[in-house]
Amino acid sequence: MGLSSRKAIYIPFPQAVPCSYILNMEDCLGNNPIACGKCAEVCEKNAINYDDQDEFVIREVGAVIVAIGLDVYDPTEMDEYGYTRFENVITSMEFERLICAGGPTAGHFVRPSDQVRPTRIGFIQCVGSRNPSIGRPYCSNICCMNTIKDTLLLADHYPDVKNVVFYQDIRAFGKSFEDMFQRSKKVGTRYVRGLPGDIEEDPETQNLIITVENTTSGKLEHHELDMVVLSVGVVPPEDLKKISGLLTLSKTSDGFFMESHPKLKPIDAPTRGVYFAGFCEAPKDIKDSVCQAGAAASKVGGLLNAGEIHIEAITSVIDQEACTMCGVCAPICPYSAIVWEKGQPAMVIEAACAGCGACAAACNFNAITMRHFTDDQLLAQVRAVLAEKPEEKVFVFACNWCSYAGGDMAGISRLKYPSTNRVIRTMCSARVSEEMVLEAFLCGAPVVLVSGCHYADCHYINANRQTVKHVQRLWNKLERAGVRPERLQLEWISAAEGQKFANVMRQMEELRQTITAEEIAHAREALKPKPKKEKKPKTEKEEADKEETPEEEAETVTS
Protein backbone atom coordinates (compact mmCIF):
# COMPACT_ATOMS: atom_id res chain seq x y z
CA MET A 1 0.00 0.00 0.00
CA GLY A 2 3.06 2.19 0.06
CA LEU A 3 2.45 3.42 3.61
CA SER A 4 5.90 2.60 4.95
CA SER A 5 9.15 0.99 3.91
CA ARG A 6 10.95 -2.01 5.23
CA LYS A 7 14.55 -3.04 5.31
CA ALA A 8 16.17 -5.69 3.16
CA ILE A 9 16.22 -8.00 6.17
CA TYR A 10 13.00 -8.41 8.10
CA ILE A 11 10.58 -10.69 9.95
CA PRO A 12 7.54 -11.11 7.65
CA PHE A 13 5.10 -10.32 10.47
CA PRO A 14 5.33 -10.51 14.26
CA GLN A 15 3.45 -13.82 14.60
CA ALA A 16 5.37 -15.54 11.79
CA VAL A 17 6.30 -19.18 12.35
CA PRO A 18 9.25 -19.67 12.39
CA CYS A 19 9.88 -16.18 13.73
CA SER A 20 13.10 -15.68 11.80
CA TYR A 21 14.49 -13.04 9.50
CA ILE A 22 14.23 -13.08 5.73
CA LEU A 23 16.72 -11.50 3.39
CA ASN A 24 15.14 -9.83 0.40
CA MET A 25 17.85 -10.55 -2.14
CA GLU A 26 16.44 -8.04 -4.62
CA ASP A 27 17.20 -5.15 -2.26
CA CYS A 28 20.14 -6.57 -0.32
CA LEU A 29 23.47 -4.97 -1.13
CA GLY A 30 25.46 -7.61 0.62
CA ASN A 31 25.11 -10.26 -2.00
CA ASN A 32 26.96 -9.47 -5.14
CA PRO A 33 29.15 -7.46 -5.09
CA ILE A 34 29.62 -7.35 -1.34
CA ALA A 35 28.83 -3.78 -0.46
CA CYS A 36 27.17 -3.93 2.93
CA GLY A 37 27.40 -7.19 4.90
CA LYS A 38 26.37 -5.53 8.15
CA CYS A 39 23.79 -8.14 9.08
CA ALA A 40 26.38 -10.90 8.66
CA GLU A 41 28.78 -8.99 10.91
CA VAL A 42 26.32 -8.66 13.79
CA CYS A 43 24.80 -12.14 13.55
CA GLU A 44 26.50 -14.06 16.38
CA LYS A 45 25.16 -17.40 15.15
CA ASN A 46 26.63 -16.90 11.68
CA ALA A 47 23.23 -17.68 10.23
CA ILE A 48 23.61 -15.41 7.22
CA ASN A 49 25.00 -16.86 4.04
CA TYR A 50 24.72 -14.63 1.00
CA ASP A 51 25.70 -17.45 -1.35
CA ASP A 52 22.93 -19.78 -0.23
CA GLN A 53 20.83 -21.00 -3.14
CA ASP A 54 17.54 -22.85 -3.58
CA GLU A 55 18.08 -26.57 -3.75
CA PHE A 56 16.11 -29.78 -4.14
CA VAL A 57 16.20 -32.00 -1.08
CA ILE A 58 15.28 -35.66 -1.49
CA ARG A 59 13.80 -37.39 1.54
CA GLU A 60 12.29 -40.82 1.85
CA VAL A 61 9.12 -40.64 3.93
CA GLY A 62 6.40 -42.98 5.11
CA ALA A 63 3.55 -40.51 4.99
CA VAL A 64 2.81 -37.04 3.67
CA ILE A 65 0.63 -34.33 5.20
CA VAL A 66 -0.48 -31.84 2.59
CA ALA A 67 -0.97 -28.47 4.24
CA ILE A 68 -0.24 -26.00 1.49
CA GLY A 69 -2.71 -23.39 2.67
CA LEU A 70 -4.62 -20.95 0.53
CA ASP A 71 -4.45 -17.92 -1.67
CA VAL A 72 -6.58 -14.85 -1.14
CA TYR A 73 -8.98 -13.82 -3.89
CA ASP A 74 -7.75 -10.90 -5.97
CA PRO A 75 -10.71 -8.50 -6.39
CA THR A 76 -9.18 -6.74 -9.39
CA GLU A 77 -11.57 -8.49 -11.78
CA MET A 78 -14.64 -7.21 -9.87
CA ASP A 79 -14.32 -3.70 -11.23
CA GLU A 80 -17.70 -2.60 -9.83
CA TYR A 81 -16.08 -2.27 -6.40
CA GLY A 82 -13.34 -0.02 -7.75
CA TYR A 83 -10.47 -1.75 -5.99
CA THR A 84 -8.02 -0.64 -8.66
CA ARG A 85 -9.59 2.80 -9.10
CA PHE A 86 -10.13 4.11 -5.58
CA GLU A 87 -7.39 4.34 -2.99
CA ASN A 88 -9.80 4.01 -0.09
CA VAL A 89 -11.16 0.64 -1.23
CA ILE A 90 -8.99 -1.98 0.43
CA THR A 91 -9.18 -5.72 1.03
CA SER A 92 -9.72 -7.36 4.40
CA MET A 93 -6.07 -8.50 4.37
CA GLU A 94 -4.89 -4.92 3.88
CA PHE A 95 -7.23 -3.85 6.68
CA GLU A 96 -5.54 -6.39 8.97
CA ARG A 97 -2.15 -4.86 8.18
CA LEU A 98 -3.44 -1.33 8.76
CA ILE A 99 -4.92 -2.07 12.16
CA CYS A 100 -2.09 -4.33 13.31
CA ALA A 101 0.35 -2.88 15.85
CA GLY A 102 3.18 -4.38 13.79
CA GLY A 103 1.80 -2.93 10.56
CA PRO A 104 3.03 0.02 8.50
CA THR A 105 1.21 2.61 10.68
CA ALA A 106 2.03 0.89 13.98
CA GLY A 107 -1.66 0.20 14.48
CA HIS A 108 -2.88 3.78 13.89
CA PHE A 109 -5.82 3.27 11.64
CA VAL A 110 -5.75 5.72 8.73
CA ARG A 111 -7.14 5.68 5.25
CA PRO A 112 -4.61 5.40 2.42
CA SER A 113 -5.60 8.52 0.44
CA ASP A 114 -4.94 11.20 3.10
CA GLN A 115 -3.64 9.36 6.18
CA VAL A 116 -6.68 10.57 8.15
CA ARG A 117 -8.53 8.27 10.51
CA PRO A 118 -11.82 7.22 8.89
CA THR A 119 -15.02 7.38 10.90
CA ARG A 120 -17.44 5.71 8.50
CA ILE A 121 -16.34 2.30 7.26
CA GLY A 122 -18.22 -0.10 5.01
CA PHE A 123 -17.54 -3.81 4.74
CA ILE A 124 -18.69 -5.67 1.63
CA GLN A 125 -19.07 -9.40 2.16
CA CYS A 126 -18.72 -12.31 -0.27
CA VAL A 127 -16.19 -10.65 -2.59
CA GLY A 128 -14.99 -13.66 -4.57
CA SER A 129 -17.24 -16.09 -2.71
CA ARG A 130 -20.68 -17.50 -3.45
CA ASN A 131 -20.49 -15.99 -6.90
CA PRO A 132 -20.86 -18.55 -9.72
CA SER A 133 -20.49 -15.85 -12.38
CA ILE A 134 -16.78 -15.55 -11.55
CA GLY A 135 -16.35 -19.30 -11.03
CA ARG A 136 -16.37 -19.13 -7.23
CA PRO A 137 -19.66 -20.66 -6.12
CA TYR A 138 -18.46 -21.82 -2.70
CA CYS A 139 -18.61 -20.05 0.67
CA SER A 140 -15.16 -19.10 1.95
CA ASN A 141 -16.26 -19.88 5.49
CA ILE A 142 -14.10 -17.36 7.33
CA CYS A 143 -15.05 -13.94 5.95
CA CYS A 144 -18.24 -13.33 7.94
CA MET A 145 -16.56 -13.93 11.28
CA ASN A 146 -13.48 -11.99 10.22
CA THR A 147 -15.64 -8.96 9.46
CA ILE A 148 -17.55 -9.31 12.73
CA LYS A 149 -14.22 -9.47 14.56
CA ASP A 150 -13.03 -6.36 12.69
CA THR A 151 -16.16 -4.39 13.61
CA LEU A 152 -15.67 -5.30 17.28
CA LEU A 153 -12.01 -4.33 17.07
CA LEU A 154 -12.85 -0.96 15.55
CA ALA A 155 -15.59 -0.33 18.10
CA ASP A 156 -13.13 -1.14 20.87
CA HIS A 157 -10.30 1.08 19.55
CA TYR A 158 -12.41 3.90 18.11
CA PRO A 159 -15.89 4.12 19.66
CA ASP A 160 -16.85 6.98 17.30
CA VAL A 161 -16.42 4.85 14.16
CA LYS A 162 -19.64 3.86 12.40
CA ASN A 163 -19.50 0.52 10.64
CA VAL A 164 -21.88 -0.72 7.97
CA VAL A 165 -21.72 -4.32 6.76
CA PHE A 166 -23.26 -5.20 3.40
CA TYR A 167 -24.00 -8.92 3.26
CA GLN A 168 -26.13 -11.57 1.62
CA ASP A 169 -26.12 -13.98 4.60
CA ILE A 170 -24.17 -13.88 7.84
CA ARG A 171 -22.84 -17.34 8.55
CA ALA A 172 -21.96 -17.45 12.25
CA PHE A 173 -22.28 -21.13 13.04
CA GLY A 174 -19.20 -21.87 15.20
CA LYS A 175 -18.88 -21.91 18.96
CA SER A 176 -19.61 -18.41 20.40
CA PHE A 177 -19.83 -16.98 16.88
CA GLU A 178 -23.49 -16.01 17.21
CA ASP A 179 -22.62 -14.26 20.46
CA MET A 180 -19.93 -12.24 18.64
CA PHE A 181 -22.41 -11.33 15.92
CA GLN A 182 -24.92 -10.07 18.49
CA ARG A 183 -22.19 -8.10 20.29
CA SER A 184 -21.20 -6.51 17.00
CA LYS A 185 -24.78 -5.34 16.49
CA LYS A 186 -24.95 -4.12 20.08
CA VAL A 187 -21.91 -1.87 19.64
CA GLY A 188 -23.67 -0.12 16.77
CA THR A 189 -22.59 -1.96 13.64
CA ARG A 190 -25.32 -1.71 11.04
CA TYR A 191 -25.96 -4.79 8.94
CA VAL A 192 -27.57 -4.13 5.57
CA ARG A 193 -28.79 -7.16 3.69
CA GLY A 194 -27.79 -6.54 0.08
CA LEU A 195 -24.58 -6.32 -1.92
CA PRO A 196 -23.75 -3.01 -3.62
CA GLY A 197 -23.85 -2.98 -7.38
CA ASP A 198 -21.41 -0.14 -7.75
CA ILE A 199 -19.13 2.23 -5.81
CA GLU A 200 -18.44 5.84 -6.79
CA GLU A 201 -15.90 8.26 -5.42
CA ASP A 202 -16.38 11.91 -4.56
CA PRO A 203 -13.38 13.46 -6.35
CA GLU A 204 -13.00 16.23 -3.76
CA THR A 205 -13.20 14.36 -0.49
CA GLN A 206 -12.32 10.92 -1.89
CA ASN A 207 -15.23 9.58 0.11
CA LEU A 208 -16.98 6.58 -1.35
CA ILE A 209 -20.65 6.53 -2.25
CA ILE A 210 -22.37 3.19 -2.19
CA THR A 211 -25.79 2.52 -3.62
CA VAL A 212 -27.40 -0.66 -2.43
CA GLU A 213 -30.80 -2.25 -2.37
CA ASN A 214 -31.64 -3.23 1.18
CA THR A 215 -33.42 -6.49 0.46
CA THR A 216 -34.94 -6.57 3.95
CA SER A 217 -36.76 -3.25 3.56
CA GLY A 218 -36.90 -3.34 -0.25
CA LYS A 219 -35.57 0.25 -0.36
CA LEU A 220 -32.65 1.76 -2.22
CA GLU A 221 -30.06 3.19 0.17
CA HIS A 222 -27.13 5.54 -0.39
CA HIS A 223 -24.19 5.45 1.99
CA GLU A 224 -21.33 7.93 2.04
CA LEU A 225 -18.30 6.26 3.60
CA ASP A 226 -14.70 7.19 4.29
CA MET A 227 -13.38 3.76 3.52
CA VAL A 228 -14.63 0.45 2.12
CA VAL A 229 -13.19 -2.94 3.07
CA LEU A 230 -13.75 -5.77 0.61
CA SER A 231 -14.16 -8.98 2.55
CA VAL A 232 -12.31 -11.15 0.08
CA GLY A 233 -12.76 -14.89 -0.12
CA VAL A 234 -10.15 -17.57 -0.42
CA VAL A 235 -9.06 -19.56 -3.45
CA PRO A 236 -7.15 -22.83 -3.83
CA PRO A 237 -3.40 -22.21 -3.70
CA GLU A 238 -1.46 -21.99 -6.92
CA ASP A 239 0.72 -24.98 -6.05
CA LEU A 240 -2.29 -27.23 -5.68
CA LYS A 241 -2.18 -28.45 -9.26
CA LYS A 242 1.48 -29.35 -9.00
CA ILE A 243 1.03 -31.25 -5.73
CA SER A 244 -2.05 -32.93 -7.11
CA GLY A 245 0.02 -34.35 -9.98
CA LEU A 246 2.85 -35.42 -7.70
CA LEU A 247 0.67 -37.33 -5.25
CA THR A 248 -2.12 -38.43 -7.66
CA LEU A 249 -4.74 -36.46 -5.76
CA SER A 250 -8.01 -35.35 -7.25
CA LYS A 251 -9.85 -32.09 -6.85
CA THR A 252 -13.44 -31.14 -6.18
CA SER A 253 -15.33 -28.88 -8.55
CA ASP A 254 -14.33 -25.94 -6.30
CA GLY A 255 -10.68 -26.68 -7.00
CA PHE A 256 -9.70 -27.85 -3.50
CA PHE A 257 -8.35 -31.34 -2.79
CA MET A 258 -10.87 -34.14 -2.59
CA GLU A 259 -10.81 -36.19 0.58
CA SER A 260 -11.22 -39.96 0.65
CA HIS A 261 -14.73 -39.66 2.07
CA PRO A 262 -16.42 -36.39 3.08
CA LYS A 263 -17.90 -37.80 6.30
CA LEU A 264 -15.94 -40.88 7.29
CA LYS A 265 -12.44 -40.01 6.08
CA PRO A 266 -12.18 -36.24 5.89
CA ILE A 267 -8.45 -36.23 6.71
CA ASP A 268 -7.36 -38.97 4.32
CA ALA A 269 -6.50 -38.44 0.70
CA PRO A 270 -7.64 -41.19 -1.65
CA THR A 271 -3.94 -42.02 -2.08
CA ARG A 272 -2.90 -43.99 0.95
CA GLY A 273 -0.41 -42.43 3.32
CA VAL A 274 -1.38 -38.91 2.28
CA TYR A 275 -3.39 -36.69 4.65
CA PHE A 276 -4.78 -33.18 4.51
CA ALA A 277 -4.65 -30.37 6.98
CA GLY A 278 -6.16 -26.95 6.59
CA PHE A 279 -7.44 -24.96 3.71
CA CYS A 280 -6.16 -27.03 0.82
CA GLU A 281 -8.97 -29.54 1.46
CA ALA A 282 -11.74 -26.94 1.88
CA PRO A 283 -12.17 -23.45 3.34
CA LYS A 284 -12.19 -23.65 7.12
CA ASP A 285 -11.32 -21.47 10.11
CA ILE A 286 -8.29 -21.71 12.41
CA LYS A 287 -10.01 -24.01 14.89
CA ASP A 288 -11.02 -26.52 12.24
CA SER A 289 -7.58 -26.33 10.63
CA VAL A 290 -5.92 -27.04 13.98
CA CYS A 291 -8.30 -29.97 14.58
CA GLN A 292 -7.59 -31.37 11.14
CA ALA A 293 -3.84 -30.93 11.56
CA GLY A 294 -3.98 -32.75 14.91
CA ALA A 295 -5.99 -35.55 13.38
CA ALA A 296 -3.61 -35.83 10.44
CA ALA A 297 -0.61 -35.97 12.79
CA SER A 298 -2.31 -38.70 14.84
CA LYS A 299 -3.06 -40.68 11.71
CA VAL A 300 0.54 -40.42 10.57
CA GLY A 301 1.73 -41.43 14.04
CA GLY A 302 -0.54 -44.44 13.96
CA LEU A 303 0.61 -45.41 10.52
CA LEU A 304 4.33 -45.06 11.16
CA ASN A 305 4.26 -46.71 14.58
CA ALA A 306 2.11 -49.63 13.56
CA GLY A 307 5.13 -51.66 12.51
CA GLU A 308 3.13 -53.33 9.80
CA ILE A 309 0.64 -52.08 7.26
CA HIS A 310 -2.65 -53.79 6.70
CA ILE A 311 -3.60 -53.78 3.06
CA GLU A 312 -6.99 -54.38 1.52
CA ALA A 313 -7.96 -58.01 1.07
CA ILE A 314 -9.73 -57.02 -2.11
CA THR A 315 -6.95 -56.14 -4.50
CA SER A 316 -6.09 -56.97 -8.06
CA VAL A 317 -3.45 -59.49 -9.03
CA ILE A 318 -1.89 -59.75 -12.45
CA ASP A 319 -1.07 -63.13 -13.91
CA GLN A 320 2.41 -62.43 -15.25
CA GLU A 321 2.15 -65.21 -17.82
CA ALA A 322 -1.25 -64.24 -19.17
CA CYS A 323 -0.34 -60.56 -19.34
CA THR A 324 0.25 -59.50 -22.95
CA MET A 325 2.11 -56.37 -21.83
CA CYS A 326 -0.38 -54.14 -23.64
CA GLY A 327 -0.38 -51.63 -20.78
CA VAL A 328 -4.11 -50.85 -21.00
CA CYS A 329 -4.61 -51.34 -17.27
CA ALA A 330 -1.93 -48.92 -16.05
CA PRO A 331 -3.52 -45.59 -17.05
CA ILE A 332 -6.95 -46.79 -15.93
CA CYS A 333 -5.92 -47.24 -12.29
CA PRO A 334 -7.05 -44.15 -10.35
CA TYR A 335 -4.37 -44.78 -7.72
CA SER A 336 -1.47 -45.34 -10.12
CA ALA A 337 -1.09 -48.70 -8.42
CA ILE A 338 -0.18 -50.53 -11.63
CA VAL A 339 3.39 -50.38 -12.80
CA TRP A 340 3.99 -51.10 -16.44
CA GLU A 341 6.91 -50.63 -18.76
CA LYS A 342 6.99 -51.44 -22.44
CA GLY A 343 7.93 -55.05 -23.01
CA GLN A 344 7.29 -55.93 -19.38
CA PRO A 345 4.18 -57.49 -17.85
CA ALA A 346 2.22 -55.10 -15.67
CA MET A 347 2.44 -55.39 -11.89
CA VAL A 348 0.12 -54.27 -9.09
CA ILE A 349 1.52 -52.42 -6.07
CA GLU A 350 -0.79 -54.06 -3.57
CA ALA A 351 -0.21 -51.48 -0.86
CA ALA A 352 -1.50 -48.80 -3.21
CA CYS A 353 -4.37 -50.78 -4.76
CA ALA A 354 -7.75 -49.80 -3.32
CA GLY A 355 -9.65 -52.62 -4.97
CA CYS A 356 -12.03 -50.92 -7.40
CA GLY A 357 -11.47 -53.60 -10.03
CA ALA A 358 -11.52 -51.20 -12.97
CA CYS A 359 -8.34 -52.82 -14.27
CA ALA A 360 -9.83 -56.32 -14.13
CA ALA A 361 -12.81 -55.18 -16.17
CA ALA A 362 -10.58 -53.45 -18.70
CA CYS A 363 -8.16 -56.34 -19.30
CA ASN A 364 -9.02 -57.99 -22.60
CA PHE A 365 -6.99 -61.08 -21.83
CA ASN A 366 -8.35 -62.03 -18.41
CA ALA A 367 -4.89 -61.55 -16.98
CA ILE A 368 -6.13 -59.54 -13.99
CA THR A 369 -7.98 -61.18 -11.17
CA MET A 370 -9.68 -59.13 -8.51
CA ARG A 371 -9.60 -61.06 -5.29
CA HIS A 372 -13.07 -61.88 -3.90
CA PHE A 373 -14.75 -60.42 -6.98
CA THR A 374 -13.26 -62.59 -9.69
CA ASP A 375 -14.77 -62.89 -13.15
CA ASP A 376 -15.71 -66.50 -12.42
CA GLN A 377 -17.46 -65.58 -9.19
CA LEU A 378 -19.42 -62.72 -10.72
CA LEU A 379 -20.35 -64.64 -13.87
CA ALA A 380 -21.50 -67.57 -11.72
CA GLN A 381 -23.74 -65.15 -9.81
CA VAL A 382 -25.17 -63.81 -13.07
CA ARG A 383 -25.95 -67.33 -14.29
CA ALA A 384 -27.43 -68.42 -10.97
CA VAL A 385 -29.69 -65.38 -10.69
CA LEU A 386 -30.99 -65.84 -14.21
CA ALA A 387 -31.22 -69.62 -14.13
CA GLU A 388 -34.98 -69.59 -13.65
CA LYS A 389 -37.55 -67.34 -15.33
CA PRO A 390 -34.98 -64.73 -16.43
CA GLU A 391 -37.64 -62.90 -18.46
CA GLU A 392 -39.30 -61.85 -15.20
CA LYS A 393 -36.20 -60.25 -13.74
CA VAL A 394 -34.49 -56.90 -13.89
CA PHE A 395 -30.79 -57.53 -13.49
CA VAL A 396 -28.91 -54.91 -11.46
CA PHE A 397 -25.18 -54.43 -10.91
CA ALA A 398 -24.78 -52.09 -7.90
CA CYS A 399 -21.61 -50.65 -6.45
CA ASN A 400 -20.89 -51.46 -2.83
CA TRP A 401 -20.61 -47.94 -1.44
CA CYS A 402 -23.48 -46.01 -2.94
CA SER A 403 -26.01 -47.84 -5.08
CA TYR A 404 -26.14 -51.00 -2.98
CA ALA A 405 -26.41 -48.83 0.13
CA GLY A 406 -29.13 -46.83 -1.68
CA GLY A 407 -31.02 -50.11 -2.03
CA ASP A 408 -30.55 -50.71 1.68
CA MET A 409 -31.84 -47.22 2.38
CA ALA A 410 -34.94 -47.91 0.28
CA GLY A 411 -35.49 -51.05 2.35
CA ILE A 412 -34.91 -49.37 5.71
CA SER A 413 -37.25 -46.57 4.68
CA ARG A 414 -39.91 -49.16 3.82
CA LEU A 415 -40.26 -47.82 0.31
CA LYS A 416 -42.29 -49.89 -2.09
CA TYR A 417 -40.78 -50.95 -5.38
CA PRO A 418 -41.25 -53.95 -7.67
CA SER A 419 -39.76 -57.17 -6.41
CA THR A 420 -38.49 -58.20 -9.83
CA ASN A 421 -35.00 -56.74 -9.44
CA ARG A 422 -32.02 -58.93 -8.64
CA VAL A 423 -28.96 -57.07 -7.39
CA ILE A 424 -25.36 -58.19 -7.65
CA ARG A 425 -22.84 -56.19 -5.66
CA THR A 426 -19.43 -55.15 -6.96
CA MET A 427 -17.01 -52.89 -5.14
CA CYS A 428 -17.17 -50.28 -7.90
CA SER A 429 -19.39 -50.04 -10.95
CA ALA A 430 -16.17 -49.96 -13.00
CA ARG A 431 -15.68 -53.63 -12.06
CA VAL A 432 -18.65 -54.57 -14.27
CA SER A 433 -17.04 -55.76 -17.46
CA GLU A 434 -18.69 -55.90 -20.85
CA GLU A 435 -18.55 -59.68 -20.63
CA MET A 436 -20.72 -59.68 -17.49
CA VAL A 437 -23.42 -57.49 -19.02
CA LEU A 438 -23.45 -59.57 -22.20
CA GLU A 439 -23.63 -62.73 -20.11
CA ALA A 440 -26.76 -61.38 -18.41
CA PHE A 441 -28.40 -60.79 -21.81
CA LEU A 442 -27.27 -64.24 -22.99
CA CYS A 443 -28.94 -65.75 -19.93
CA GLY A 444 -32.18 -64.04 -20.94
CA ALA A 445 -32.26 -60.86 -18.85
CA PRO A 446 -34.73 -58.43 -20.42
CA VAL A 447 -33.17 -55.37 -18.76
CA VAL A 448 -29.74 -54.82 -17.23
CA LEU A 449 -29.00 -51.84 -14.99
CA VAL A 450 -25.46 -50.78 -14.11
CA SER A 451 -25.50 -48.50 -11.12
CA GLY A 452 -22.77 -46.62 -9.28
CA CYS A 453 -21.87 -43.58 -7.21
CA HIS A 454 -22.46 -40.04 -8.43
CA TYR A 455 -19.39 -38.49 -10.04
CA ALA A 456 -18.52 -36.44 -6.97
CA ASP A 457 -19.01 -39.40 -4.62
CA CYS A 458 -16.94 -42.04 -6.39
CA HIS A 459 -15.13 -43.94 -3.66
CA TYR A 460 -12.28 -44.78 -6.00
CA ILE A 461 -11.39 -41.22 -7.05
CA ASN A 462 -12.88 -41.35 -10.54
CA ALA A 463 -13.11 -45.05 -11.40
CA ASN A 464 -16.77 -44.74 -12.34
CA ARG A 465 -15.78 -42.77 -15.45
CA GLN A 466 -14.65 -46.17 -16.74
CA THR A 467 -18.19 -47.43 -16.16
CA VAL A 468 -19.49 -44.80 -18.57
CA LYS A 469 -17.00 -45.94 -21.18
CA HIS A 470 -17.99 -49.60 -20.76
CA VAL A 471 -21.68 -48.77 -21.05
CA GLN A 472 -21.13 -46.55 -24.10
CA ARG A 473 -19.30 -49.36 -25.83
CA LEU A 474 -22.00 -51.83 -24.88
CA TRP A 475 -24.76 -49.60 -26.27
CA ASN A 476 -22.88 -49.56 -29.58
CA LYS A 477 -22.37 -53.29 -29.48
CA LEU A 478 -26.03 -54.00 -28.70
CA GLU A 479 -27.19 -51.74 -31.49
CA ARG A 480 -24.85 -53.42 -33.94
CA ALA A 481 -26.28 -56.78 -32.95
CA GLY A 482 -29.83 -55.56 -33.50
CA VAL A 483 -30.63 -55.51 -29.79
CA ARG A 484 -32.45 -52.49 -28.38
CA PRO A 485 -29.70 -50.56 -26.57
CA GLU A 486 -32.32 -49.17 -24.18
CA ARG A 487 -32.30 -52.56 -22.49
CA LEU A 488 -29.06 -51.55 -20.85
CA GLN A 489 -29.46 -48.69 -18.40
CA LEU A 490 -27.04 -46.65 -16.30
CA GLU A 491 -27.86 -44.80 -13.09
CA TRP A 492 -25.92 -42.98 -10.38
CA ILE A 493 -27.55 -43.58 -7.00
CA SER A 494 -26.01 -42.42 -3.73
CA ALA A 495 -26.33 -44.18 -0.38
CA ALA A 496 -28.85 -41.57 0.76
CA GLU A 497 -31.03 -41.87 -2.32
CA GLY A 498 -33.35 -44.65 -1.24
CA GLN A 499 -36.18 -42.84 -2.97
CA LYS A 500 -34.25 -42.67 -6.21
CA PHE A 501 -33.40 -46.36 -5.96
CA ALA A 502 -37.10 -47.20 -5.59
CA ASN A 503 -38.05 -44.91 -8.48
CA VAL A 504 -35.39 -46.38 -10.74
CA MET A 505 -36.57 -49.90 -9.93
CA ARG A 506 -40.10 -48.90 -10.89
CA GLN A 507 -38.83 -47.45 -14.17
CA MET A 508 -36.82 -50.61 -14.86
CA GLU A 509 -39.88 -52.76 -14.25
CA GLU A 510 -41.92 -50.61 -16.65
CA LEU A 511 -39.15 -51.01 -19.20
CA ARG A 512 -39.00 -54.77 -18.62
CA GLN A 513 -42.67 -55.09 -19.40
CA THR A 514 -42.08 -53.62 -22.85
CA ILE A 515 -39.50 -56.26 -23.78
CA THR A 516 -41.03 -59.10 -25.75
CA ALA A 517 -40.06 -62.78 -25.60
CA GLU A 518 -38.91 -62.50 -29.22
CA GLU A 519 -36.53 -59.68 -28.33
CA ILE A 520 -35.05 -61.72 -25.50
CA ALA A 521 -34.62 -64.73 -27.77
CA HIS A 522 -33.05 -62.58 -30.48
CA ALA A 523 -30.56 -61.10 -28.02
CA ARG A 524 -29.59 -64.58 -26.80
CA GLU A 525 -28.86 -65.57 -30.35
CA ALA A 526 -27.28 -62.35 -31.62
CA LEU A 527 -24.93 -61.85 -28.68
CA LYS A 528 -23.57 -65.37 -28.67
CA PRO A 529 -19.80 -65.18 -28.70
CA LYS A 530 -18.38 -65.96 -32.10
CA PRO A 531 -15.63 -68.55 -32.33
CA LYS A 532 -12.50 -66.77 -31.24
CA LYS A 533 -9.77 -65.94 -33.69
CA GLU A 534 -6.25 -65.67 -32.39
CA LYS A 535 -6.21 -62.21 -30.84
CA LYS A 536 -3.34 -59.90 -31.49
CA PRO A 537 -2.47 -57.96 -28.36
CA LYS A 538 -3.40 -54.32 -28.74
CA THR A 539 -0.83 -51.70 -28.17
CA GLU A 540 -1.44 -49.15 -25.48
CA LYS A 541 -1.94 -46.45 -28.10
CA GLU A 542 -4.59 -48.40 -29.97
CA GLU A 543 -6.45 -49.04 -26.77
CA ALA A 544 -6.17 -45.43 -25.69
CA ASP A 545 -7.59 -44.29 -29.05
CA LYS A 546 -10.45 -46.66 -28.54
CA GLU A 547 -11.03 -45.33 -25.03
CA GLU A 548 -11.14 -41.77 -26.22
CA THR A 549 -13.59 -42.24 -29.06
CA PRO A 550 -16.16 -44.83 -28.16
CA GLU A 551 -18.72 -42.67 -29.93
CA GLU A 552 -17.06 -43.10 -33.28
CA GLU A 553 -18.39 -46.61 -33.34
CA ALA A 554 -21.83 -45.20 -32.78
CA GLU A 555 -21.32 -42.83 -35.65
CA THR A 556 -20.76 -45.65 -38.08
CA VAL A 557 -23.68 -47.59 -36.70
CA THR A 558 -26.15 -44.81 -36.61
CA SER A 559 -25.30 -42.79 -39.67
Place this chain on the structure above:
Amino acid sequence: MAIEYFKCMMCGHDWEEEVEKGEDVERSCSQCRSNSIRRFKSKPTPKE
Protein backbone atom coordinates in the same frame (compact mmCIF):
# COMPACT_ATOMS: atom_id res chain seq x y z
CA MET B 1 -15.27 -26.70 -27.59
CA ALA B 2 -17.20 -28.99 -29.91
CA ILE B 3 -20.86 -29.76 -30.41
CA GLU B 4 -21.83 -33.25 -29.38
CA TYR B 5 -25.14 -35.06 -29.39
CA PHE B 6 -26.80 -36.84 -26.51
CA LYS B 7 -29.73 -39.19 -26.25
CA CYS B 8 -31.49 -40.36 -23.12
CA MET B 9 -31.78 -44.12 -23.24
CA MET B 10 -34.71 -44.03 -20.84
CA CYS B 11 -37.12 -41.53 -22.41
CA GLY B 12 -35.57 -40.97 -25.84
CA HIS B 13 -35.07 -37.22 -25.35
CA ASP B 14 -32.16 -36.02 -27.47
CA TRP B 15 -30.23 -32.78 -27.48
CA GLU B 16 -26.95 -31.22 -28.50
CA GLU B 17 -24.47 -29.50 -26.27
CA GLU B 18 -21.13 -27.73 -26.43
CA VAL B 19 -18.56 -29.99 -24.87
CA GLU B 20 -15.14 -29.00 -23.64
CA LYS B 21 -12.31 -31.45 -24.31
CA GLY B 22 -11.52 -33.52 -21.26
CA GLU B 23 -14.58 -32.31 -19.37
CA ASP B 24 -15.73 -34.39 -16.43
CA VAL B 25 -19.45 -33.87 -16.08
CA GLU B 26 -22.16 -36.11 -14.70
CA ARG B 27 -25.02 -35.91 -17.17
CA SER B 28 -28.69 -36.49 -16.63
CA CYS B 29 -31.71 -36.09 -18.85
CA SER B 30 -33.47 -32.77 -18.38
CA GLN B 31 -36.82 -34.46 -18.94
CA CYS B 32 -36.72 -37.68 -16.94
CA ARG B 33 -33.54 -37.20 -14.82
CA SER B 34 -32.13 -40.54 -16.01
CA ASN B 35 -28.34 -40.95 -16.14
CA SER B 36 -28.49 -43.29 -19.14
CA ILE B 37 -27.16 -40.70 -21.53
CA ARG B 38 -25.65 -41.94 -24.75
CA ARG B 39 -23.15 -39.68 -26.43
CA PHE B 40 -22.60 -39.23 -30.17
CA LYS B 41 -20.06 -37.20 -32.04
CA SER B 42 -22.36 -36.76 -35.03
CA LYS B 43 -26.11 -36.41 -35.03
CA PRO B 44 -27.68 -39.88 -34.84
CA THR B 45 -30.18 -40.58 -37.62
CA PRO B 46 -33.56 -41.63 -36.27
CA LYS B 47 -34.42 -45.28 -36.74
CA GLU B 48 -37.22 -46.21 -39.11
